[in-house]
Amino acid sequence: MEAIRHILVANELVSYRESIAAVLRTSLPNLEVFEADSADLNREVLRLWPGLVICSRVTPLVEEKVPNWIELYPECGPSSTFCVGGERYTKEQVDLSDLLSVVACA
Secondary structure, three states: OOOOOEEEEEOOOHHHHHHHHHHHHHHOOOOEEEEOOHHHHHHHHHHHOOOEEEEOOOOHHHHHHOOEEEEOOHHHOOEEEEEEOOEEEEEEOOOHHHHHHHHHHO
């Protein structure tokens, strides 16, 4: 599996996205962390080819092209879906350590 070099954070709300991106930049200084509006998710995936996407709603393009993704609380529901190296699982009450662990596992 290829190491993650780029992370794209495109979840809603903007304040959550900015906070998550700031923590990732501080915790993972060797990786590039990008932010995008959810409406621009597909365009940014094609531009960046990220190794990890964190978003509110996974698109077919993300599922097809991104090896690792997190669908973070879609529709403000109680759970999130993770896909790490093709393995999917669901988790409730996701915290920042869960997001960081995806990078460590990938």
